[in-house]
Amino acid sequence: EYKVPDELRALGYPEPVWKVLKSGFSNTPSETDPKVVELFQQHLPASQSQAATKNSNNSCLPSFQQLPRHNFQEKMLLAAIDPKREDRFRVCIVDEVIDQNYFKIALLEEPSVTAICRRDSETIGYIPWAIGIGLLDKESLQNMACSPQSKIAPKSLFQSHANKFKGFLAGQHLEYLSDELNLTFNIAKVLAVKEHILKIEILNEKDERRCILISAGSRKIFPMGWAASNSINLKVPSSLEKYFENMDSKEEEKGEENLEIKKDEMQMKISEKVIDPLPVTPSKPILKGYWCPPIYFNHQCYSASFLRKQRLE
Secondary structure (H helix, E strand, C coil): CCCCCHHHHHCCCCCCHHHHHHHHCCCCHHHCCHHHHHHHHHHHHHHHHHHHCCCCCCCCCCCCCCCCCCCCCCCEEEEEECCCCCCCEEEEEEEEECCCCCEEEEECCCCCCEEEECCCCCCEECHHHHHHCCCCCCHHHCCCCCCCCCEECCHHHCCCCCCCCCCCCCCCEEEEEEECCCCEEEEEEEEEEECCEEEEEEECCCCCEEEEEEECCCCCEECCCHHHHCCCCEECCHHHHHHHHHHHHHHHHHHHHHHHHHHHHHHHHHHCCCCCCCCCCCCHHHHHHHCCCCCCCCCCCCCCCCCCHHHHC
């Protein structure tokens, strides 16, 4: 860690370094302290050589050695969610092998639509698998033209996600991140579950509906309440605005009712002169209105050894 030189500290410039630079340098050259400039130029080479000998902390970045290697070859055929419309599975071809970890696929019928994939990508799959669970129409493949060099990628090249995500059921609601740049969240409903692939219906604020296919492990879906707990506005359809307003009013009424119960119990204790040095555990109806908002953890990100998905469940 770089320390402020004693000469600068003697002149009254405190740590950390950014405070020294802010207080010693000015946009107007005539107002810049010449002593700070001189001392800064003297110590700059030493700090640069010190920084060159230290390696940056790469623990937060995935190593290429940790990424799964693939054995896909160019011209191989596979099934994948349409990267453009996201509404169905379509036949794709391996357009380019980038390296041992990544490869590029393109729609067989629309070569201009491409996507970068890995072996463990959750949006690709074995063609017979996609046909078997009803995600790909077998009859549509009969009239599809392809190169004589093309062949269906074998099942062994794909990573299975069958038992990776559990608990999703048709009829459940969730929040969908429709615009990453503007953090726009919409309400979505699960229409069908095919192993790890979800068919969801997205509702926007204009009550317009759009159905897409998405992986259950996608970073675009969140449980209901996640946006509110992070102070992010949720785009509620006009048809559901009254429902959400009623929910908010009911929560406020419950909170006021529980507060009155709490006050009555405290008055009873005082009147009976009950002195208990240990905290008394309130009954269940009292605690109901005093729980904090739900706290969500992304178990796919590093959160130290003391915070793991198994301990949270």
